[in-house]
Amino acid sequence: MLRLSLVTALTCYSVQASAQQLDAAAAFGAREYIEQASLSPDGLRLAYVTPTRGQASAVYVLPVDGSAPPKAIAAADGKPERIAGCNWASNTRLLCTVYGVISIDGTLAISTRIAAMDHDGANMKVLSHTRGTGDLLGYDTFGGSVIDWNPGVDGKVLMMRQYVPESSTGTRLAQTAQGIGVDLVDVSTLKVSSVEPPSRDAGEYITDGKGIVRLIGRRASKDYYTTGVSHYSYRRAGSTAWQALSSVGPDRAGFDPYGVDPTLDIAYGLKRVDGKIAAFSIALDGTLGEKLVFAHPEVDVSGFARIGRNRRIVGVTYSTDVPSVEYIDAGIARLIQSLQKAMPHLPLVRVIDSSEDENRLLIWAGSDVDPGRFFLFDRKAKALQELALARPQLEKVKLAPMRHITYPAADGTMIPAYLTLPADGSTKNVRAIVLPHGGPGARDDWGFDWLTQFYANQGFAVLQPNFRGSAGYGDAWFEKNGFQSWRTAIGDVNDAGRWLIKEGIADPAKLSILGWSYGGYAALQSAVSEPGLFKRVVAIAPVTDLDRLKSENQNYSNYQEVVRFVGSGPHIEEGSPARHAAKIKAPVLMFHGTMDRNVSVFHAELMQNRLKAAGAQSELVVFEGLDHYLDDSDARTQMLRKTAEFLKAP
Template sequence: MHKYFIAATLLASATTPLQAASEAAKKFGARDEIQQISLSPDGKRFVAVVADAGRGYRAMVFTIVAETPPVTVLASNGDKEHLDYCQWSDNSRLICGFSVVTGGVRDMLGFNRIVTLGADGKDLKLLSARTSMDASGPMQNGGRIIDWQGNAEGSTVLMTRQFLATTSTGALLAVENPGMGVEQVDPVTLRRQTVEKPRSTAREYIADGQGHVRIMGLQPTTGEGYSGTRTLYQYRKPGVSTWLPLSTVTRDSQSGQGFDPYAVDPALNVTYGFDVQDGRRALFKIALDGSLKRDLVFARPDVDVDGLIQVGRQHRVVGATYATDKRQVEFFDPELKKLGASLAKALPKTPLVRFVDASADESKLLLWTGSDIDSGGYALFDKKTRRLDGLLRSRPPLDGVTLAPVKAITFPAADGTQIPAYLTLPVGSTGKNIPAIVMPHGGPSARDEWGFDWLAQFFAARGYAVLQPNYRGSAGYGDSWFSENGFKAWRTAIGDVNDGGRWLVKEGIAAPSTLAIVGWSYGGYAALQSPVLDPTLFKAIVAIAPVTDLDTLRHEHDTYMDYNLVDAFIGKGPHVRQGSPAQNADKITVPVLMFHGDLDQNVGIGESRLMANRLRAAGKKVELVEFKGLAHSLDDSEARTTLLDRSDMFLRATMGIQ
């Protein structure tokens, strides 16, 4: 059996401190070793997408019972090419997805492709449709598997396809309408059959796990060719080809409004999806028999219900998930509800349990378990034997390292609102008068959760207290908390972030002279924008892949179909200039360190370059570290190690920390 669990006594007694910054940076900067994992239908093997020491990934097939070494069947070097996932088509064949970025900073173009190959690494074939030499443009979307059992025998899959118009000698050919359709594809023979004709406005299809497409999402475009803000969902009754209206979802500057379908249960003949109830996201089901009878499945009075729990090759809906102080699961399936309670008792030190995959008969379940002080790992549970066996650890370099507990707290904002947050204190510290960091999350339509965080844990290991606030503008707490989002309502969001820093000082946790702010993406924006409201609060700023100019961010989407959505999210008015760090560089009075990948498609590297230039022009101290060939997540162990090491040295030098 592959090594996974370390005895709880060993974890509890590990006392090896990380003294050298470079050693700590290397351990914490190493990427999560398992990007994705999948169990074979018979439950005898699993495939894992495993990180290498740099930025590449390997797909490795492991045999569970036999003591045979794993086999590497596919790899990517991470240089503009990324291996995203591998799933089992059947017990002997895999289907894997790649994403590729071409071009440079000014002409980046993203593609994805799906391939199929044997579980022995042989017989590699392109599963995505090949493009014609006469195609009118590039086929960026190589498709997505929407059903792993495309027929009764389970020998085919259903996958979306982007159909392109073709040209000949400069004239547009009269071919079927371009757009997204669905094909039934045999992964062995590559025989493909269109089961849903392409539609120019189609953006989504949902199948029932038994080879039938039951729901379609249409998103009409504007006169300028951009995506509209409404998605029109239609459905089919069982065995009927006619499409009927289901719901309309409007996505504007705030969260979506209207029933948003996510899955179909063919046995109950319903679709599960999310809609807003009493200002918070809740889970509903709607009958697909023509009645459209709608029932509330699960809701919370305090937070959004934000996810479905699905298991098996049919992606059977078995529960819902939400986050209060910690991530919680509400099971609808009685057997899994009982199992979840048993696992919680059996694994008290790793209370976070996630069902990742299952064998075809669901007798074997692939799980991930972890906690705030355990970066986690994967295990296999056999229902018949009631045995739980460990498979792989998520972050082997951290095994044996004592991590810092994370505590859910609240602190008061200036207007008295209690802001939920997470506080991590260095192991063995008094928690008083120590260096401290406020670390706002990205998004802004996201939130921090209780659990392991490599960035926060690194700084805690280096002696900093870390506060992660879920400021107003964060997702997960309902529409009123999200408000107009953290860009339009930046004064509120950034005010909450700054109030977190003031709370650290007031509570005696932070020494006022060693209080810093560190953030990634929107968090980087918050770090750079914080001095606009209080120039003297933070003594050093670290911003990773930050938004620095709202109008620049808007126009980065000029040539993308989502321009209208981004435009509405940012909005128009005085806040665009007032809420842009690059337009307020003169307000920054402390040194700034920035990091950015030059292939970032979320926030262009030009934003960090603009910010650096504005700061230099204003006579400020700034350093920008650029990473070649990396995207927004800086998915490279060496780059992340550099980021951690240089950030720590920068903070210590700037704030005089020994």
């Protein structure tokens, strides 16, 4: 099997690195080498985004036949511009989304733009502008998004774009339209044709994948804040008239559309039934006939698997103990099964992109002990070609298997979790970490996790609980969410630590807790609710005061939704760790970025001040210019190295 020059270079790097003593913090903290990848419509070129220094990234293009080495065609320095990803608008033209976290009058916001360029980086142009000649009367932070890559004309795309009104003193050429509309954009000439006029309440448009807008979602608002309710309308085939389809609120009880199949003339979407989310289809022929596509008795459906430039829906995604797909396309189902049989050591197989005819597929495959590999699969030739490694520096590093387990909570409820034992094979009386996930409307899954694997490499057992308050297990498990039902959620997290001790896995004197975002909140609140259980606490980008979490979102359109989610009542006082810092007895180490718009750095600073005032042992590391995800290899390396030293300290 021929490997392209890219993977050959990466493999050589891996061998050289493994021959020397591994710098584990640098190896595990490094950003993924392939952050995003896309296959050209003819299947002949691969474009991918790879990290450089800090938050910077570069775009490379590679002929998949290996006839030329990868060529860098664009870059962003990460200060603040960063590259989210690039996709092909034609065989020779790429569109790249660039974004950055910026401060507007003291409020952090994400600003995006879309740039078009030739496959060699030439003729770069920005597609996002919808400006007239006047002065803007608002902020133009949304640079648009492509909603259809294949509208029937090569080199043109359908884009959702934001129109911001302008003042018109002395001119009639100022922009007067306002809201989100849909335009047909020529990515070479920038010629624009309006497809859907801008609408102030429009938040979503969904096409049939062939250039026809079939669905619109309008966001309900009150006093300039969104309510969390969206009203969807659809068009019958060949019609321009909108008809009511569904309404979706925070309870997800209504049909929430995700995509359209023009051949079957149906919309696919999700809907909550009997306390769990299931996949349904609705006929778009005027009858609104609804059919169940897939439901799982134990867990929620999470979304849909897609393929090709038309973003054709081919399956339904969900996760029990392992991420799974229920395929509704028999041909794709057989294909994935055959690939899984061909690569039994890589059971997680995903189609990342495909050529126009779906003959050439860009495949990602991985497992708990393999960070992932990219392949090109030719369906006609039945040839599978490895292209690149997701994390080449870990290619020769022994990783630790992740095992799904359950443990009993104090009330007898069995809590699903993932246990990873030290990579050196130790199983008893070891250093151990309870690692609660973020969210709280999220869950952990089976697969490679760079945090977990780093600590396993360092001799720790790691337990990741899907505590009550986690998403994916239905309404009863979610309860009121991990903030309003913090006593249950944190109780489950504490019980995870007790289980590690009871099973003899954890040395009680060397049991710690570490979390990121909500997980950081859980780590601190666990130390408040049960001082002494965890001997050391690490909190990354943590929420520390629930009232502050609400108030700092006041300048965002979803403020009322955040207020409703966090709630009001005694839990605000009782469930805010910064208000009970004096109860924490264990040493605390925190990390936070100054450009975090998810959770303000104020939370960590407040916690640090309160801990110091209480005489506690604590340290806060602040990363200037970094956001919630600390997406910087050097920062992550520093964080891993420092946390390992902290958690191993006597």
